[in-house]
Amino acid sequence: MTAAAEQVVIRCVGVSRQFGGLRALANVSFEVARDTITALIGPNGAGKTTLFNLISGLDRADAGRIEVHGQAIDGMQAHAIVHSLRLVRTFQSARLYSKLTVADNVRLGRHVRSRSGFLSSTLKLPAARREERDITGQAMRWLDFVGLGHRANAVAGTLSYGDQRLVEIARALATEPRCLLLDEPGAGLNAQETNALANLIRAIRALPMTVLLIEHKMDMVMAISDQVTVLNFGEVIASGSPGAVQRDARVIEAYLGKGEHHSGSD
Amino acid sequence: MAQHGFISVGFVFAGLLIFGAVAPFEMIYPIQVLSLAGLIAIQAVGLNLLIGSTGQISLGQVGFAAIGAYLSGGLLKMEHWPFELAFVCGSMVAALTGVVVGFSALRLRGQYLAMATLAFGGIVFGLVYELEITGGPLGMLRIPPMSIFGYRLLSPQDKFLAIWLVAAIVTAAMLSLLWSRIGRALAAIRDDEVAAAALGINVARYKISIFVIAAALSGISGAMYASYLGGIAPSRFGLNESIALLVVVTVGGLGSIPGTIVAAVLLTALPEFMRQYEIYRPTAYAAALVLLIVLFPGGLGQVLAWADRYIVAACRLLPIRLRTRPDALGAS
Amino acid sequence: MDFGQLLISGLTSGMVYGLVALGYHIVFRATQLIDFAQGEKAAFGGLAALALLSAIGDHPWLALVIVAVGGYVLGWLYERAVLRPIYDRPAMVPIIATVGVAQFVYFGDGLIWGNSALPFPYSFGGDRSAAVTLGSLRIPVERIWVWVLVLAVVTASSLFFERSRRGQAMIAAADNRLGAQLSGINVVAMRSQAMSIATMLALLGGALIAPFTLAGGAIGLAIAVKSFAGAMIGGLGSPYGVIIGSLIVGVTESLAAGYLSYGYRDPVAFSLLLLVLLIRPQGIFGGLRARVG
Numbered sequence: 007m008t009a010a011a012e013q014v015v016i017r018c019v020g021v022s023r024q025f026g027g028l029r030a031l032a033n034v035s036f037e038v039a040r041d042t043i044t045a046l047i048g049p050n051g052a053g054k055t056t057l058f059n060l061i062s063g064l065d066r067a068d069a070g071r072i073e074v075h076g077q078a079i080d081g082m083q084a085h086a087i088v089h090s091l092r093l094v095r096t097f098q099s100a101r102l103y104s105k106l107t108v109a110d111n112v113r114l115g116r117h118v119r120s121r122s123g124f125l126s127s128t129l130k131l132p133a134a135r136r137e138e139r140d141i142t143g144q145a146m147r148w149l150d151f152v153g154l155g156h157r158a159n160a161v162a163g164t165l166s167y168g169d170q171r172l173v174e175i176a177r178a179l180a181t182e183p184r185c186l187l188l189d190e191p192g193a194g195l196n197a198q199e200t201n202a203l204a205n206l207i208r209a210i211r212a213l214p215m216t217v218l219l220i221e222h223k224m225d226m227v228m229a230i231s232d233q234v235t236v237l238n239f240g241e242v243i244a245s246g247s248p249g250a251v252q253r254d255a256r257v258i259e260a261y262l263g264k265g266e267h268h269s270g271s272d
Numbered sequence: 273m274a275q276h277g278f279i280s281v282g283f284v285f286a287g288l289l290i291f292g293a294v295a296p297f298e299m300i301y302p303i304q305v306l307s308l309a310g311l312i313a314i315q316a317v318g319l320n321l322l323i324g325s326t327g328q329i330s331l332g333q334v335g336f337a338a339i340g341a342y343l344s345g346g347l348l349k350m351e352h353w354p355f356e357l358a359f360v361c362g363s364m365v366a367a368l369t370g371v372v373v374g375f376s377a378l379r380l381r382g383q384y385l386a387m388a389t390l391a392f393g394g395i396v397f398g399l400v401y402e403l404e405i406t407g408g409p410l411g412m413l414r415i416p417p418m419s420i421f422g423y424r425l426l427s428p429q430d431k432f433l434a435i436w437l438v439a440a441i442v443t444a445a446m447l448s449l450l451w452s453r454i455g456r457a458l459a460a461i462r463d464d465e466v467a468a469a470a471l472g473i474n475v476a477r478y479k480i481s482i483f484v485i486a487a488a489l490s491g492i493s494g495a496m497y498a499s500y501l502g503g504i505a506p507s508r509f510g511l512n513e514s515i516a517l518l519v520v521v522t523v524g525g526l527g528s529i530p531g532t533i534v535a536a537v538l539l540t541a542l543p544e545f546m547r548q549y550e551i552y553r554p555t556a557y558a559a560a561l562v563l564l565i566v567l568f569p570g571g572l573g574q575v576l577a578w579a580d581r582y583i584v585a586a587c588r589l590l591p592i593r594l595r596t597r598p599d600a601l602g603a604s
Numbered sequence: 605m606d607f608g609q610l611l612i613s614g615l616t617s618g619m620v621y622g623l624v625a626l627g628y629h630i631v632f633r634a635t636q637l638i639d640f641a642q643g644e645k646a647a648f649g650g651l652a653a654l655a656l657l658s659a660i661g662d663h664p665w666l667a668l669v670i671v672a673v674g675g676y677v678l679g680w681l682y683e684r685a686v687l688r689p690i691y692d693r694p695a696m697v698p699i700i701a702t703v704g705v706a707q708f709v710y711f712g713d714g715l716i717w718g719n720s721a722l723p724f725p726y727s728f729g730g731d732r733s734a735a736v737t738l739g740s741l742r743i744p745v746e747r748i749w750v751w752v753l754v755l756a757v758v759t760a761s762s763l764f765f766e767r768s769r770r771g772q773a774m775i776a777a778a779d780n781r782l783g784a785q786l787s788g789i790n791v792v793a794m795r796s797q798a799m800s801i802a803t804m805l806a807l808l809g810g811a812l813i814a815p816f817t818l819a820g821g822a823i824g825l826a827i828a829v830k831s832f833a834g835a836m837i838g839g840l841g842s843p844y845g846v847i848i849g850s851l852i853v854g855v856t857e858s859l860a861a862g863y864l865s866y867g868y869r870d871p872v873a874f875s876l877l878l879l880v881l882l883i884r885p886q887g888i889f890g891g892l893r894a895r896v897g
Contacts, residue, residue: 118472
């Protein structure tokens with residue numbers, strides 16, 4: 007792998023996905039550079055979440071190639087992508103286990119990095135017990151990182167929407183990824199929470215981490231992104247720096263004059 | 273996740289084992305009834321694990337029990353193997369069959385899996401009914417009894433203790449498993465498989481593993497059953513037995529292993545005290561199944577959980593210090 | 605071991621599995637559920653018909669009508685009392701509940717009529733000895749009646765779902781509850797009617813097969829699984845498919861019973877189910893894809 011290739015964490019080449027008669031993605035090609043924040047934007051239905059599903063292994067592309075860290079993910083299962091390629095994603099509607107505690111949810115993130123098997127877990131061997139303490143320690147670390155350490159023992163379902171999304175991010179970070187896919191983390195947040203989220207994502211990038219995010223809140227997107235890719239009707243219509251994309255005629259047309267300030271009430 | 277009610281069920285086990293050790297000879301009838309209850313409990317724990325921890329429903333568990341029973345019984349009777357070996361062999365073959373079924377089960381969900389496992393149980397039943405080697409409709413008779421290191425378990429007390437010791441070990445093991453990172457992963461799989469996979473959890477591997485464990489437990493129970501009774505027939509491994517297991521699991525409360533144990537004891541012992549109503553029993557059980565699942569799915573597990581809370585609260589009042597683990601009792 | 609006779613016999617039981625399978629199809633289309641009690645309803649149908657005929661004398665068609673109406677009412681009761689409270693619960697709950705109902709009916713039947721199968725000395729096709737001869741094949745007229753009846757029911761049901769507004773409404777209600785409600789469809793009523801129809805069909809099926817197989821006995825769950833196998837082989841979403849699939853099951857198990865041994869009947873039929881579930885769950889005709897996995 008050349009040094010240049012190492013700089014590209016996600017590479018999509020000619021990716022297409024169709025659902026029956028509906029063409030969700032058509033010949034999508036783009037790259038995500040290492041340790042950057044790349045935003046994937048576009049009107050609703052443009053195919054952004056579908057692309058996330060393909061990259062994270064929850065769905066398979068009909069055509070094209072997707073590479074993560076230089077390795078083609080064709081046919082790889084979702085859990086293997088998290089485990090071996092260290093790429094993890096969050097969901098548009100935070101899929102937390104609402105009946106479990108916040109801490110237990112984040113502990114689940116550590117599962118993929120833990121090794122104790124059926125036997126040692128059942129017999130509670132020292133190695134398993136030590137690992138359980140590590141799991142708790144790591145979980146608390148990531149909860150503190152997102153600012154929710156004090157809510158560790160709360161039942162996840164009782165948290166506010168915004169806090170639940172933070173827990174989901176902590177849980178994803180607990181899997182020790184090198185690449186984090188965030189699906190609309192800002193949805194439903196007020197201005198103050200959005201600000202805090204922006205700072206959090208910057209802090210995540212500094213870990214270091216490669217971040218790819220789907221987002222509708224244009225102010226946040228333009229403020230924190232290093233790179234922006236725009237999808238419309240399943241096709242890439244622009245890709246570049248935030249400033250360049252903002253001024254792109256096709257992008258403006260796609261948003262039909264909504265400008266760069268989306269009200270964020272999706 | 274910790275299973276609520278584990279303290280209460282611990283008392284139940286203690287009570288049973290003490291009973292087995294000190295019961296006088298006149299109590300041979302309750303001992304026999306409770307022995308059977310123990311065998312059912314072992315199978316029911318497996319089924320409960322399957323349904324409660326990965327959401328896979330199997331209506332053919334007795335198929336695995338039949339494999340364990342016939343193989344162990346056959347090896348004991350015809351090849352004169354020592355019990356330990358025959359027992360292990362029977363259980364392992366049942367477990368291996370569980371691998372095959374478990375793999376197939378991955379491709380089916382919910383109702384389709386239930387139907388498929390029903391078909392599986394029916395096939396096993398049909399085969400043991402037809403084949404000569406299993407003795408056909410009359411089954412296999414004169415199966416040698418259980419023995420450990422040469423000591424043959426012949427008295428009802430010995431058999432009772434052996435069965436309930438195995439049940440206790442199995443229960444403790446399953447409770448420990450569920451209260452570990454693996455138990456957490458299983459709960460995650462049950463509640464949202466996609467989210468679990470997206471977190472890196474190998475859903476397929478765990479689903480199969482649990483299927484194998486459940487199959488192994490049924491196989492263990494079957495092998496012990498063959499030697500306990502000394503004879504087995506296909507009719508003991510029919511569909512109704514699988515449904516009876518389902519009743520035990522439902523009464524115990526889906527997902528509650530402590531509840532399952534108590535349910536097994538209750539549902540096996542109760543009919544004995546109500547012999548005159550015997551003919552109504554299956555109908556009553558079926559009605560109970562429907563009523564419980566619709567109205568009170570928590571079952572006995574719920575009751576035991578309440579009991580646990582009282583015990584914990586009572587200990588707080590008394591000068592007894594409980595070693596409290598912050599996340600121990602989990603969120604209810 | 606006459607192939608022709610085995611074929612006829614297999615086709616007849618296949619037709620009856622088909623009727624029960626049609627019930628699965630209707631319930632599935634209207635509720636996305638599989639009702640494990642379908643087989644037991646058929647067994648009950650046979651016993652009820654027997655009881656009716658013993659009581660009212662040899663008026664087979666009248667008995668059938670009463671069974672049909674009774675089936676419709678029982679189906680309504682069943683949906684109301686058991687299914688309606690549990691639609692939104694996790695998948696295992698409807699399974700356990702319907703299995704429980706199946707057991708309840710089975711043992712309840714046992715309490716009322718005893719546990720062994722009863723002979724059914726009546727006929728729905730007129731004179732039992734009348735037969736049509738095709739070459740070397742002797743087809744009893746009663747069997748032909750069964751075939752005709754089943755085909756009529758299938759056609760009616762297919763037309764109902766494809767052409768009538770109510771049928772379309774039922775499908776919509778199952779497919780997309782919210783959307784259907786927004787369109788003004790009474791989802792609850794649709795489900796209820798679907799269950800009533802399916803139960804009626806199951807009882808009718810059981811009554812029709814009783815002359816050939818005895819009434820009652822431990823056949824309920826076997827019918828449930830075999831009819832389900834037929835439904836899956838043909839395609840759970842296709843009304844004609846479920847019939848054809850059921851015919852395949854009936855003929856295959858009949859041939860197995862004839863050429864191998866009677867005891868292999870059930871294992872062979874069950875193996876067919878496993879094969880179709882694992883290899884081609886959408887069945888031959890697909891239709892509404894049942895997401896099996």
